[in-house]
Structures are given as C-alpha cells and as structure tokens.
Amino acid sequence: MLIEALKKVFKLYIINLTDYVLRGFFSIFDFQNKFMISYIISQTKLSETSVKNTVELLNEACTIPFISRYRKERTGNLDEVQIGDIVKYKELFEALEKRKATIIKALEEQEVLTEELKQKIEKTQELITLEDLYLPFKKSRKTKAETARKNGLEPLAKIIMSQNASDIESIAFKYVKGEVDSVEDALEGARHIISEWINERTDVRNNIRHQLERFAMISTKVVKSKVDDENAQKYRDYFEWEEALSRIPSHRLLAILRAEKEGFIKSKISIDNDKALAKIEDRIIRSKNACSEQIQIAIQDAYKRLLFPSLSNEALQNAKEKADKSAINVFAKNLKQLLLGSPLGEKRVLAIDPGFRTGCKIVCLDAQGNLKHNETIYPHPPKSDTIGAMKKISSLSEAYQIEAIAIGNGTASRETEAIIRKIRFKNDIQVFVVSEAGASIYSASKIARDEFPNYDVTVRGSVSIGRRLQDPLAELVKIDAKSIGVGQYQHDVDQTKLQKELDNVVENCVNAVGVNINTASTSLLSYVSGIGPKLAENIFNYRTEKGIFKSRNDIKKVPRLGDKAFEQGVAFLRIKDAKNPLDDSAVHPESYAIVEKMAKDLGKNVSDLIGNSALLQKIDLKPYCTNSVGLPTLQDIIKELEKPGLDIREQAKVFTFNQNIKSITDLQEGQLLPGIINNITNFGAFVDVGIKESGLIHVSNLSDSFVSDVNAHVSLHQQVIVKVLEADIVRKRIQLKLHK
Known part of the structure; x- marks a missing residue:
C-alpha cells in the first residue's frame, strides 16, 4: 500500500513538474513570438492583427498563395506581396535569433558573458550591431x-x-x-x-x-x-x-x-x-x-x-x-510578365526551329501539346529546297488540321517566316514568332528526356517552341528561370536570393492562373500551393495508372497527399467537365456549402448560378457571413462564379516585323519600326525589331518626363512602335526611342 501511495505521489510530482516546464517553455516561446511580431511590424508598418494572424498561418504550414486568396479575413486582406514581406522579415528575425544564441553560447564557453552584455545582445535588432558586440571576443x-x-x-x-x-x-x-x-x-x-x-x-x-x-x-x-x-x-x-x-x-x-x-x-x-x-x-x-x-x-x-x-x-x-x-x-518583374504571357490556348500547332545548314526542324502538336509528327526541311542555303519545304508545310498543315504556326526567333527566323507567309493555306492559319530563350536548356534536361526518350534535342526544342505558343506558363516552368535570360546581370547577383525570389514568382503565377490537374506536367504541378515535387510526381503517377480525376475529392486518393496538402492546393487545381461545376473554379471546397446554400435560397441549382451575372448580383452577401467567412471571401466567390476558371491572361496576338529590315545595316535614323519588348532593365528596355541585334530604349527615351520605373511604361512582350535614333554598326548597338 505504501509503495502504491508513493508511486501516485511521484507520478503527480512528475505531472506537475512537466506541466511547469511546459508552461515555462511556452511562456518563453510566447515572449519570442511577441518580439518577432514587433520586429515585423516595425519593418512592414502593417497592423499587429494582420501580422500576428499571418505568422500563425505560416507556422501552420500555409503557403503565400493560399493565405492571400483564402484567408483574407484573418490577414486583413493582405496581398501576396505584403505576406511575402512578412515571410522575409520572419526569416530574418529567426536568423538573427539563431545568431544571438550562437554568440551567447560562445561567450559562455569563454566565460566572458556578463549580464549587461547578454542584455545588449538580446535587445539587438541589427546583425551589424550584433557582430560589433561580439567582435572583441572573436577567436x-x-x-x-x-x-x-x-x-x-x-x-x-x-x-x-x-x-x-x-x-x-x-x-x-x-x-x-x-x-x-x-x-x-x-x-x-x-x-x-x-x-x-x-x-x-x-x-x-x-x-x-x-x-x-x-x-x-x-x-x-x-x-x-x-x-x-x-x-x-x-x-x-x-x-x-x-x-x-x-x-x-x-x-x-x-x-x-x-x-x-x-x-x-x-x-x-x-x-x-x-x-x-x-x-x-x-x-x-x-x-x-x-x-x-x-x-x-x-x-x-x-x-x-x-x-x-x-x-x-x-x-x-x-x-x-x-x-x-x-x-x-x-x-522577378520580367519573369512574372513572361510567365503570364498571352497563351494561344488549346490549338493545333506546327512548330519550327529554324536553321540554315542543319535545316528547319518541324513538329506537329495536337491541341494538348502532344507530339504527332516530326521531320526536317531545308528551305535555306546550302540546299535551298524552298519549294519542297513550302509543299511539306502545306501538306502537314492540312493533314494535322494545323491552326497556328510557331517559329523560333533564333538563326534563320526571319527568312523562315518570309517563306511561311508565301504559302497559301486552305484554312486560316496564324503565324507567330516565339522566343527560343532557354529552349536548348529544356531540350537537354532530364525533364525533356523523360518526356521524349526516343527523340533527340532538336525535336524536343521544337516541341518546346510550339508549346510556348499554346501555354507559355506550362512550358516555361520546366526551365530554370535563370536560363530564360530576362533580366540584368543575373549571374552576378546572390544566387540563393535570386533562386528563392524566382521560385516565389513562379509559384504565384502558377496559382494565379490555376492548373488543369488532368493535363499538367509534374513540373507545373510541383508549383501548386502545398504540392511540391514529390506529391506532383505522385499525382502524375496516379493519373497515369488510374485515369483522369473526375472530381476534386478524387485528389484525396493520391498516395501521401494528406489533409494539409489538400487544403492548400485543391482550389488551385481545376477539373474540366466535372460533375460539380465548382471543381473547375477557384472556389475552395470549404466554401462549396455556402454556394449551395445561395443556390437553394434562390430556388436554383449551383449550375444555374455559373456565369449568371444578373442573378449573382442580386444576392445579399451579409446573411452568409460567419466568424470565419466575411465579405472579402464572399465577394471573391461571386466574382469567380461569374466567370469560373477564367484565365487571367490575354490571348496571343499575331505580330509582324517590318519585312524590309533584314540586318542592322538596313536601319536609318528617324525610321519608325514595329517591335516587341524582349527584356527590361533598370536603365531601359530592349526591343526586338526583327534582326539579330536588339535595340535599346534608354530610360531617358521612354518618356518626355522623368522615368523612375521602366516597368511603369512598358511590359515584357509588349508590341510597340519605336523610332531609330542611332545604329552603331561597328559596336552593333541600336539606340531607340519609344514612339507614342
């Protein structure tokens, strides 16, 4: 009896001691968390409630796209940029605290840590000041x-x-x-x-x-x-x-x-x-x-x-x-504009990777980007089989019911385009010149080898050109963003910071557009909120083995895709022709019940609400507000129901260069030329005017007034008219002015 009584007392003591330790631990954690919140507020000037709630969501493994889109009530309607700033300063704070702990430990080991010095270290909010405090004690x-x-x-x-x-x-x-x-x-x-x-x-x-x-x-x-x-x-x-x-x-x-x-x-x-x-x-x-x-x-x-x-x-x-x-x-700005470039959509495309001596590589793609045919034509010197090449393009266009032709903008691009435009097609076929930047990187990558194990790099490169026309975002995510070449001195900047920022841009763009889960590549799926490379591979494998997903609930069957990943990613995944029309929208499944109640209150089915602006605008949203769902979310739902799954990107438009300009020697001062913005830097914008050398619109030539931000005046792939100011043939430099 005595032994049993002692056991109970000892057990109670352990429980109380554990409770005391845990309460102490969480007290320290709360103190650190409050210090972090104060630090982030001082850096971002955002409200305490917004910062506190956002940090809580981040600690719950929520992603920036999910938080900005589906947790507006908790964050105070912060956008992805503001949430990104909170993430940045949270990480800086955590790095600073980690460094403080390392320094304090080192000073304790040297037996030189005084209470005064410790307090100075703990109060410091600048890494430089912290290192200055530690400087006298460095070994x-x-x-x-x-x-x-x-x-x-x-x-x-x-x-x-x-x-x-x-x-x-x-x-x-x-x-x-x-x-x-x-x-x-x-x-x-x-x-x-x-x-x-x-x-x-x-x-x-x-x-x-x-x-x-x-x-x-x-x-x-x-x-x-x-x-x-x-x-x-x-x-x-x-x-x-x-x-x-x-x-x-x-x-x-x-x-x-x-x-x-x-x-x-x-x-x-x-x-x-x-x-x-x-x-x-x-x-x-x-x-x-x-x-x-x-x-x-x-x-x-x-x-x-x-x-x-x-x-x-x-x-x-x-x-x-x-x-x-x-x-x-x-x-980052350039990459965002490039990724959100105008898609042609699900059209059958004939893509050409032009060349002189080695010929032009041709591929025919179906509307989903699947390779149907490939071969090589030789319209240019030394073979100069122009007639044969034109006949081949014409017959392939008819055989595969081609709706558009994509021509890479590299070597022999202009010459190839000129030949294509001479062909009289039976159907109306649009002709586009597509940027090849990074296509060679993709064609030699593991992703390309896995997609096309039985084809060489030239075929893979041509496929990439065609798919870029169909959907730039879906294709460009397969390429290391640093290889796309839309920036300045990208190889000279901090590569870790660059990679992190570019990954964030890609993730935000992918989730802003949404992804068709039944057609997306593993590369595209990996950028969906909460998914990542491993789950993307599991989704792709499940789709290959079991067939297409018929509802969003089917996604839960993917191996290792748990509740958190489902919550974070499901609303960014689209299912075309699903039984529930909301599965092809940005409405989160957690809000399906709200939409169903709206429909029921109107005496309608959910499908009756889709695209019915007149009906949707009559809905009084206030009765549907709850503690967790407020007007911002409800307004998003109404907006989405009006145009469910709407692609935020504009459709691709045909563009034609001045056919009389073949090289830099053809340029004359004062000429007005059509061009496409192909790169943006802090000092100006580069323009493709249809020749090998891109021209520069210096920042001083973008406007008659002061320009502080180039992106405020032009955007990547924008079609513009420029005036030739100077063509330096020796240095191969072209100075342009934006023509209003």
Whole structure:
C-alpha cells in the first residue's frame, strides 16, 4: 500500500513538474513570438492583427498563395506581396535569433558573458550591431595585438590610454624584456593593442560607417595590360570612372564588379581620410602629451590597417546587396510578365526551329501539346529546297488540321517566316514568332528526356517552341528561370536570393492562373500551393495508372497527399467537365456549402448560378457571413462564379516585323519600326525589331518626363512602335526611342 501511495505521489510530482516546464517553455516561446511580431511590424508598418494572424498561418504550414486568396479575413486582406514581406522579415528575425544564441553560447564557453552584455545582445535588432558586440571576443588568427599581449604589454597600453603619464618612454623602458628588445618595440606593441581597442569600439565603427554611407566614392582604373584586349572593350566606359557609391545604379555597380572579377579593371572605395581620422581623434584624445602622440599614431594604424579595409568592404558589400536586390526585382518583374504571357490556348500547332545548314526542324502538336509528327526541311542555303519545304508545310498543315504556326526567333527566323507567309493555306492559319530563350536548356534536361526518350534535342526544342505558343506558363516552368535570360546581370547577383525570389514568382503565377490537374506536367504541378515535387510526381503517377480525376475529392486518393496538402492546393487545381461545376473554379471546397446554400435560397441549382451575372448580383452577401467567412471571401466567390476558371491572361496576338529590315545595316535614323519588348532593365528596355541585334530604349527615351520605373511604361512582350535614333554598326548597338 505504501509503495502504491508513493508511486501516485511521484507520478503527480512528475505531472506537475512537466506541466511547469511546459508552461515555462511556452511562456518563453510566447515572449519570442511577441518580439518577432514587433520586429515585423516595425519593418512592414502593417497592423499587429494582420501580422500576428499571418505568422500563425505560416507556422501552420500555409503557403503565400493560399493565405492571400483564402484567408483574407484573418490577414486583413493582405496581398501576396505584403505576406511575402512578412515571410522575409520572419526569416530574418529567426536568423538573427539563431545568431544571438550562437554568440551567447560562445561567450559562455569563454566565460566572458556578463549580464549587461547578454542584455545588449538580446535587445539587438541589427546583425551589424550584433557582430560589433561580439567582435572583441572573436577567436581570430594570431594578430599583432595578441603577440603584444603575450609579451606583457597590455598594462603599458592601458597607461597610455589613461593619457596621464608625462614620461611615457621611461615607463615603457620597464617593459623591455623577453621578446621586447627596445623602448620603441614596447611602444609599438602597446600601440597595436590600442589599435585593436579602437577597432572594436562600436561608436568609432558606426561613425566611419556613417561617412562611408554618405560620402564614399567608387573609382575604377583599367589594368594597363588589358587596355587593348578585345573582351575588355565592352567595359571601356569603366576604364576610368568615379561615382558616389550611394548613388551608383544597380546595373553599373554590377558591371564594374564583373569587369574587376574578369581582370580588366581595378576598383577602390575612398572617403576623406583626414576627416575620418579627425573624428576618431575627437572621440579618443583628451590631452596633449606624449601619451596622446602615441594614441594618435595608434589611431592612424587602426584606421589604415583595420577599420577602413573592413568597413569599406562592408560598405561595398552593402551596395552590392542593394544592387542585387534591384536586379533581382527587375528579373522577378520580367519573369512574372513572361510567365503570364498571352497563351494561344488549346490549338493545333506546327512548330519550327529554324536553321540554315542543319535545316528547319518541324513538329506537329495536337491541341494538348502532344507530339504527332516530326521531320526536317531545308528551305535555306546550302540546299535551298524552298519549294519542297513550302509543299511539306502545306501538306502537314492540312493533314494535322494545323491552326497556328510557331517559329523560333533564333538563326534563320526571319527568312523562315518570309517563306511561311508565301504559302497559301486552305484554312486560316496564324503565324507567330516565339522566343527560343532557354529552349536548348529544356531540350537537354532530364525533364525533356523523360518526356521524349526516343527523340533527340532538336525535336524536343521544337516541341518546346510550339508549346510556348499554346501555354507559355506550362512550358516555361520546366526551365530554370535563370536560363530564360530576362533580366540584368543575373549571374552576378546572390544566387540563393535570386533562386528563392524566382521560385516565389513562379509559384504565384502558377496559382494565379490555376492548373488543369488532368493535363499538367509534374513540373507545373510541383508549383501548386502545398504540392511540391514529390506529391506532383505522385499525382502524375496516379493519373497515369488510374485515369483522369473526375472530381476534386478524387485528389484525396493520391498516395501521401494528406489533409494539409489538400487544403492548400485543391482550389488551385481545376477539373474540366466535372460533375460539380465548382471543381473547375477557384472556389475552395470549404466554401462549396455556402454556394449551395445561395443556390437553394434562390430556388436554383449551383449550375444555374455559373456565369449568371444578373442573378449573382442580386444576392445579399451579409446573411452568409460567419466568424470565419466575411465579405472579402464572399465577394471573391461571386466574382469567380461569374466567370469560373477564367484565365487571367490575354490571348496571343499575331505580330509582324517590318519585312524590309533584314540586318542592322538596313536601319536609318528617324525610321519608325514595329517591335516587341524582349527584356527590361533598370536603365531601359530592349526591343526586338526583327534582326539579330536588339535595340535599346534608354530610360531617358521612354518618356518626355522623368522615368523612375521602366516597368511603369512598358511590359515584357509588349508590341510597340519605336523610332531609330542611332545604329552603331561597328559596336552593333541600336539606340531607340519609344514612339507614342
């Protein structure tokens, strides 16, 4: 009995202790969470409720597309950009907290962590400030200051820093022993220690940071041995250049850094050194004696050897990060416009990958993009079988009931287009010129090999060109976004940040458009909210084995696709011709009951509501509001019911270049030409006018007024009229002006 009683007491004690520990743990967690919320609010200026609820949703493994579309009531109707900012600052906060924990642990192991230092570390919200606090305690390689300490010179350094001693040389003489051979050696060693102390002072470092931030100049000089190097000529603008670091545009800084990396130029950062030294002296020197003279020498040494090299590199790195951010933003905007480019839709397409000597590779695709036929024609030199090629295109178009022709915009594109336009087709066939950017990357990829194991890269490339016309988004997601080439200096920016941003863009675009689960590739499915590569493969395999999905409920049968993945992804997956019309809409299944109630209250079926704007606009939404579903969601539902599954993209339009312009030599100043925007940068937009070289509309030639954002004036693949300002045949550069 006694033993049983003791067991009960012990068990109760363990339960209470566990409860106490858990409550303590969650108390700490809540404190950290509140600190995080405050940090995110300070950075985003969003409301506390919006940030708190969004963080909760993110912690529940919800995705940005799902949150922005289906949790508007909880977030306060935040859009995907605002939610993306919350994600960014949440991750920065978590990284900062992780670094704090690492530093505190290191300081504890060194037995130098005081309560005051710990509080400073815990309150810090800037990584630079945190690293400054840790700087004096970092275990670094052997330094001059460390050698001086081992030689017993730290007391001498403290005496000098007190600035009270008058005969410092006599005092220094007492330290001449061991490795210290003379008074000058003793003073030099003491100065090395003082230099380190000065380098570790946060106020001194911040003062120099401030001067670098406001006044730093970046200058460049050509490497003399590279002046005549042909590859260096593209950087000749920077053979001798100087500009304020704070004002240098993203593209210029990245160009300078690339040129330096390639060994053509050397760059340096500079500020007014005398002014910087004077400000340090004002902070440290309090007297005029022998000690102050030693300190002045130590300040100069600290500045030249420790402070300026470190902080100027930091300033350059900060400028590089800003340049990276700007370039990545440009790339992201361009990629979004490209992915949301106009699709032709489910049309039968004949695609041509043009070429001269090797011929033009032809493929015929059905409306779903399946390969039906492929062969090669030789309309251009050296074979010049133009008549045979025209007959073949005509017969294939008739045999496969072709509705559109897609021609790649690479080598021999214009010549091939001219031949195609001479053919008199029996039916009305539209002819499009399609960007080939990245097609060669796709054709050699594992994805392409898996899709077409029995065909070579030329056939795969042609298929990609045709499918891009049918649906740019579905095809381009198969290619590494960095290979598409719609940005500036994408290979020079932080690759991890670039990849993350581009992945976010692709995910947002895919989910904004929606995906037909019965026709989508694994690549496209992998970007659906909550799905990812593994589940995408499972969906594809299930579809292959079991046949098409007939309802959204069927998706639950996919192996390893759990409730959370279903919740996050189901509304972005469309099922054509489903029994329930809502399965081909952006209405989430969790809201089906609301739609059914609306229909019942009207004495109608759900199908009667689809596309019936007059009926839908009569519905009073207030009675359908609940604690979890408010007007924003209900308004989205009505909008979706009006045009269910509507593709947000415009349909592809035929475009024709000036047929008289064959090369850069045909261009004349003042000509007006049709063109297509094929790249956008911070300094302007590049335009395809139908020849090998793209022309540049410099930012100053986009408008008669100041242009702060190129994307506000033009968009990728926009059809425009441009005026030729200059055609530099030697440098192969074309200057254009946007014609209103």
